[in-house]
Amino acid sequence: MNLVEILVEKLEKEKLWEEEIYLKRNEFLKEENTTDSNLYYIISGSLRIFIRDNSEEKTIRFGYEKNIIAALDSFIHEGKSVYCIQALKKTTLKRIYKKTFMNFIQKSEENKSFWGSILLYHILQQMEREKDLLIASPLERYQRVLKRSPQLFQEIPHKFIANYLRMSPETLSRLKKS
Numbered sequence: 479m480n481l482v483e484i485l486v487e488k489l490e491k492e493k494l495w496e497e498e499i500y501l502k503r504n505e506f507l508k509e510e511n512t513t514d515s516n517l518y519y520i521i522s523g524s525l526r527i528f529i530r531d532n533s534e535e536k537t538i539r540f541g542y543e544k545n546i547i548a549a550l551d552s553f554i555h556e557g558k559s560v561y562c563i564q565a566l567k568k569t570t571l572k573r574i575y576k577k578t579f580m581n582f583i584q585k586s587e588e589n590k591s592f593w594g595s596i597l598l599y600h601i602l603q604q605m606e607r608e609k610d611l612l613i614a615s616p617l618e619r620y621q622r623v624l625k626r627s628p629q630l631f632q633e634i635p636h637k638f639i640a641n642y643l644r645m646s647p648e649t650l651s652r653l654k655k656s
Contacts, residue, residue: 481596495572501565508563515556515576518547523569524633529560537642542633616645620653
C-alpha cells in the first residue's frame with residue numbers, strides 16, 4: 479500500500495470525505511480563473527491538469543485511479559488558479575474540503591509527518607517533470623516518462639501524452655514504434 483492509499487484509508491476510517499463526484503468524459507472539475515481549494519481522490523477514471531496559453535493548451539500533469547489531485551495553487555492560497563482540470567474519460571472522485579483536511583492533518587504529529595512525506599514525494603515528482611522539460615531530445619523525454627510512469631500509456635490518450643511531452647502526436651507514435 480502506498481502513502482496515498484494509507485492516507486485515503488485514514489480519511490475513510492474517520493468518515494471525512496464530503497462527497498463523491500461523477501464526471502463525464504471531457505467534463506471539467508475545475509475551470510481556469512476559479513478558486514477550488516478542495517483535495518480529490520480519484521476512485522476511477524483519469525484527469526489532466528493543463529493551462530491555456532493563448533489558443534494552446536499545455537498539459538502539465540495527469541491523475542488516474544488511486545491518485546490525489548488538486549489545483550495546488552488554489553489549494554495553498556485559496557485564490558483563483560490558472561489551472562483547468564478535465565476528465566479524460568468517465569471519472570469518479572471523492573472530495574474533501576481543505577478545512578476538513580487540514581483539521582485532520584493538525585490532529586496529530588503522525589498525520590503531519592505523513593502529509594509531509596506525501597508532499598515531499600510530490601515535490602520530487604515535480605522536479606523530475608521539470609528535468610523532462612529541460613531535456614531537448616524527444617526520445618529521452620519519452621524514455622524517462624515511460625520508465626517513471628508506465629501506467630500513463632495505458633490510461634491516457636496519446637494526444638495528451640504527446641502534449642505533456644511537448645511533441646507532436648506523430649513524433650510520439652514514431653518513438654513508440656522504434
